[in-house]
Amino acid sequence: MVTDEEGRPPRYVDKFLAEDVFLDDEYDEAGEDDEDGEYDEDDEAGEERDEPPPRPPSGPQTSVAPRTHPCWSCAADVPSGTSACPECQESVRHLRLISTRPPVHLRHGSCGPLNLGRHPSWAAPAVAAALDGERGVSRRHASIEMAPDGxxxxxxxxxxTMNGTFVNxxxxxxxxxxxxxxGDTVRLGTYCAFTVLVVEEPPA
Structure with missing residues (x-):
């Protein structure tokens, strides 16, 4: 009968029944004891444990200034996304009326109708001056307006009027x-015609 050095029969352990039992030979293959006699799991894995990522430094967050664009009426800074100028209260959405005969370029918002004609106290001063002496345009000809609903x-x-008002x-x-x-064309009388353009908020 085979015995160990002390005369005892060898131990037999069924590896399938005792999965958590380490034999001497398996223990030596898996890893060696540290100098202090403790088993190091890092040596078995062959890698060091991952350190947690460093936290970003805490500090005041930089704020981004809101985008602005100049008001078409008073040139004040208007924050993007607002519907009216904070200074003059004119709507951001407005009209442009462009005429090549006579050469007129008008802008108008939602603050009431814009009167077109030659009468100096009924029409806008710039319009009355531009249309003064224009054949076919009456003193009180027509009005164009932008309603609150757009x-x-x-x-x-x-x-x-003597010579009529026409849209397209x-x-x-x-x-x-x-x-x-x-994009419509508004004609006052026979010769004077305006192109109507709607201007929205400038792109950001």
């Missing part, structure tokens, strides 16, 4: 309020 409307003066070639009856769209 709609555009043109109305010929209730008293009527269609005559407007006196006193009638007709819709106008971006």
């Amino acid at each position: 709609g555009l409307w043109l109305t010929e003066h209730p008293a009527g 070639g269609e005559r407007v009856p006196p006193g009638d309020r007709v819709p106008v769209a971006d």
